[in-house]
Amino acid sequence: MKFEVWAPNAKQVDLLIDDQRLPMTPRSSSGPTQRDGWWEVDAPAAESGTDYAFSLDGGPARPDPRSLHQPYGVHGSSRVVDPRRFPWTDAGWSGRTAAGSVIYELHVGTFTPEGTFDGAIARLDHLAQLGVDYIELMPVAAFPGDHGWGYDGVALWAVHEPYGGPAGLARFVDACHARGIAVLLDVVYNHLGPSGNYLAEFGPYFTEKHHTPWGGAVNLDDSGSDEVRAFIVGNALHWLRDYHLDGLRLDAVHALADTRAVHILEELAIEVDILAAQLGRRLFLIAETDLNDPRIITPRSHNGLGVHAQWDDDFHHALHTLLTGERHGYYADFGSIGALAKTLTGAYFHDGGWSSFRGRSHGRPVDTTLLGGDRFIAFLQDHDQVGNRAIGDRITATLSPGLLRVGAALLLTCPFTPMLFMGEEWGARTPWQYFTDHQEAELGAAVRDGRRREFSRHGWEAESVPDPQDTETFTRSKLEWTDIAQERHRALLDWHRLLISLRHSEPDLHDPQLARVRVAFDERARWLVITRGAVRIAVNLAESPQSVAVDGPVKSMLLASDEDVRVESADEGPTMVHLPAESVAIVR
Numbered sequence: 001m002k003f004e005v006w007a008p009n010a011k012q013v014d015l016l017i018d019d020q021r022l023p024m025t026p027r028s029s030s031g032p033t034q035r036d037g038w039w040e041v042d043a044p045a046a047e048s049g050t051d052y053a054f055s056l057d058g059g060p061a062r063p064d065p066r067s068l069h070q071p072y073g074v075h076g077s078s079r080v081v082d083p084r085r086f087p088w089t090d091a092g093w094s095g096r097t098a099a100g101s102v103i104y105e106l107h108v109g110t111f112t113p114e115g116t117f118d119g120a121i122a123r124l125d126h127l128a129q130l131g132v133d134y135i136e137l138m139p140v141a142a143f144p145g146d147h148g149w150g151y152d153g154v155a156l157w158a159v160h161e162p163y164g165g166p167a168g169l170a171r172f173v174d175a176c177h178a179r180g181i182a183v184l185l186d187v188v189y190n191h192l193g194p195s196g197n198y199l200a201e202f203g204p205y206f207t208e209k210h211h212t213p214w215g216g217a218v219n220l221d222d223s224g225s226d227e228v229r230a231f232i233v234g235n236a237l238h239w240l241r242d243y244h245l246d247g248l249r250l251d252a253v254h255a256l257a258d259t260r261a262v263h264i265l266e267e268l269a270i271e272v273d274i275l276a277a278q279l280g281r282r283l284f285l286i287a288e289t290d291l292n293d294p295r296i297i298t299p300r301s302h303n304g305l306g307v308h309a310q311w312d313d314d315f316h317h318a319l320h321t322l323l324t325g326e327r328h329g330y331y332a333d334f335g336s337i338g339a340l341a342k343t344l345t346g347a348y349f350h351d352g353g354w355s356s357f358r359g360r361s362h363g364r365p366v367d368t369t370l371l372g373g374d375r376f377i378a379f380l381q382d383h384d385q386v387g388n389r390a391i392g393d394r395i396t397a398t399l400s401p402g403l404l405r406v407g408a409a410l411l412l413t414c415p416f417t418p419m420l421f422m423g424e425e426w427g428a429r430t431p432w433q434y435f436t437d438h439q440e441a442e443l444g445a446a447v448r449d450g451r452r453r454e455f456s457r458h459g460w461e462a463e464s465v466p467d468p469q470d471t472e473t474f475t476r477s478k479l480e481w482t483d484i485a486q487e488r489h490r491a492l493l494d495w496h497r498l499l500i501s502l503r504h505s506e507p508d509l510h511d512p513q514l515a516r517v518r519v520a521f522d523e524r525a526r527w528l529v530i531t532r533g534a535v536r537i538a539v540n541l542a543e544s545p546q547s548v549a550v551d552g553p554v555k556s557m558l559l560a561s562d563e564d565v566r567v568e569s570a571d572e573g574p575t576m577v578h579l580p581a582e583s584v585a586i587v588r
Contacts, residue, residue: 001046001080005064006227007202008037010056015041016077017052037203037227048085051077054202062198063155065231069166070142070158074196078158083242086170090177095246095282098309098374100510101133102412102500103184103419105382108140108163109147110432110478111422117168121175123481128179130425130493131500135176136184136249138383140169144195145437147474149383150186151251152193152436156235173244182246184286185239189232189264190218190255195438203227210257220258229264233271240275240283247284248272250307253296254289265296269306284308286377292348292363297375312376312416314349318342319380322541323399323407330357337528337541341519344414344530347376372512373415380411381421383432390455390465392433392477394424401488402582405495405561406539409584412499413509413530413537415517423479425496426489433466435474444469495561502559502586508533527579536587540579549574550587559586 003015005024015022024039046052051071053061063070067078104127112119127135139150142158150160159166176183191214192199199205204224210217219228239245250265258264269285276283287296287310298304321327321335333339333356334349343349347366355362379385386394396404404427411418423430434451438444448469452462466473483489503509509532521528526541527548535558536550547568554567554575562583568576577585 001044002040002042003046003052004038004040005054005066005202006037006231007039007054007056008224008227009203010039012057013039014055014058015043015052016055016061017043017046017050021055037224046080048080048082050080052080053077056201059201062201065157065199065202066234067155067158069161070155071161071165073161074142074144074154081166083166083170086167086174088170088174088244090174090244093177093244093281096133096180096182097282098284098417099372099512100374100504101417102131102503103134103136103377103417104130104132104422105136105138105379105419106422107138107149107383107432108160110474112481113478115147115162115478117164117172121172124175124179124181128181130497131504132181132420134182134184134246136419137186139186139188139251141187143193145439147435147437149387149434149436151188152195153188154193154196154198156187156189156192157238169243177244183244184247184249184284185243185245186249186251187236187239188251189235190252191215192218195440195443205231212255212257217255217257220256220264221260225260229267232264233268236268236285237271237275240272241279246282247286247308249286249288249311251288253287253307254291263305265307266300266305269300269308273306286310292350294347294364294366294371297371298367299370302370309375309377309417311382312343312347312378314347315340315343315376315378315414315416316380316382316385318349319407319410320385320395323380323403324395332356337521337523337526340410341521341528344519345514345517347371347373347416347514366514368514371514373514373517374417374510374512376416377419378411378414378416379419379421380407381424382419383421386421386432387434390460392431392466394428394431396427396429397431400582401492402561402580403541404492406541406582406584408492408496408499409537409559409561409586410530410539412496412503413532413535413586415512415514415532418503420496426484426493428479428489429483430478430480431476433473433477434468435466435470435477436468437474438469498559506535506558506588508535534588537584538577538579538587539584541582543581545578545580547576547578549576551575554587556588557585558588560584 013024024041027038064078069079069081109115141153142155142160143153146162159169206216207219207222208216209222219225285307287307295304300306317334318340321331350363351365452465456462518531530537538548562580564580565585566578
């Protein structure tokens with residue numbers, strides 16, 4: 001088989017294989033004297049399972065930047081593998097649509113006690129019964145150590161070995177498709193982790209032209225950036241094509257520094273759309289961005305970048321603060337029913353107005369006649385909004401059972417595409433904390449001390465912030481599945497199942513047109529009524545019962561969070577819905 005590697009600055013590159021050092025030759029681009037920076041060599045005896053590495057100018061062995069398998073970790077040799085040879089059984093799979101769907105975010109290492117793809121497969125029936133349409137995997141690209149969040153990946157084409165490696169991911173995706181569940185993968189193109197990152201030795205993968213919180217930026221627009229962009233686009237297509245994934249969540253795209261006429265996001269979206277047409281199945285790109293710029297997800301036919309969806313942090317902030325009362329940091333402008341109402345009808349709260357946290361105006365309005373709510377991923381909890389709290393506490397640590405049900409109802413009846421974070425459906429009592437497994441003691445200490453300094457500025461005692469390097473921090477974050485047997489957890493799980501079932505069966509609840517959403521509310525009395533077609537979601541956030549008016553006669557009670565909810569129709573005037581404290585009723 002032929003081995004290739006891009007190393008434009010090297011004078012000599014060797015393939016290290018079977019205790020041999022095979023000199024590689026430069027590949028010509030448009031003539032015998034011109035080079036494109038690629039080196040190649042044939043190794044006829046190599047096959048699937050063969051270990052190999054590269055040496056640059058006689059230096060130490062380095063893993064392949066495009067390695068698909070790192071069985072010895074990110075510092076070790078690469079291994080030849082072809083995921084397309086997996087015995088796939090999903091030939092009839094054509095994907096799912098976003099409208100009306102529910103996403104479930106999970107971290108492979110803490111989703112089950114085993115912390116593997118196979119362990120997660122054993123829990124897929126739970127997710128199918130819950131009604132999940134998409135699973136979003138946190139990053140699985142190979143990263144240093146055994147456990148971590150995955151956002152410090154360095155072998156971007158390889159599957160983390162402790163999770164089960166390439167075969168494990170293929171088994172997981174195939175098992176999901178067999179149950180009608182699509183799979184999204186979180187990928188990180190804005191930076192690489194500090195340990196095991198050898199890309200700079202091979203070529204100009206990074207540039208000092210731009211600076212990021214992680215140092216020099218990934219080279220998207222400087223000299224040599226054509227190949228770096230091809231590396232990123234090829235990686236995205238590899239996950240979608242070779243592992244049959246249904247979409248990618250692109251981490252922190254606001255940190256992709258790119259001044260070229262065709263932005264890397266547009267290039268990615270074009271290539272993914274082409275691949276979808278070739279494969280005959282739906283594929284999605286979802287951006288994580290704090291820019292509040294709808295042009296990212298605006299179709300290219302309307303001069304946008306053409307990314308298919310984005311996470312909507314403003315919805316989270318509006319709902320979280322309304323339920324918890326927290327107003328610190330970037331929550332400062334939120335906390336009112338009015339803020340939630342604005343996001344429910346316009347997707348963004350900061351749409352060009354003042355942002356006190358940033359000390360400037362922020363955002364741009366969404367054209368709701370062009371962009372549907374299904375293009376915005378909404379959530380009450382996610383890995384960031386839980387794990388980046390000082391002690392990784394979930395909202396179950398502070399919210400009453402009534403408000404937990406209200407929060408779930410507001411999320412799962414919203415006009416956006418809702419996402420649950422693993423364990424949220426039963427009110428998991430386990431925290432989700434920030435954990436790492438850096439093998440370099442100095443790096444681990446720097447991460448720990450930096451995190452504690454950060455939170456101490458917000459009033460936390462440094463020693464109360466868990467040490468990310470402590471194995472117990474990782475272990476504490478594993479879901480405790482036996483909790484479901486307890487009545488309070490089982491009741492919340494049943495409530496989520498009912499809400500998701502209603503979302504699937506009620507067409508008005510997966511209508512993506514934001515212009516049709518209306519919200520009536522009383523800030524002082526703390527009630528709101530959301531109109532979704534013929535469906536009304538009546539909510540009492542107050543600590544005492546009250547009656548809330550809905551327009552028109554109520555034909556049926558679809559769902560109520562409290563058995564004492566009552567509907568009282570009148571011959572004249574509005575229908576009154578009697579709501580106990582901290583409760584919600586969904587009526588038609």
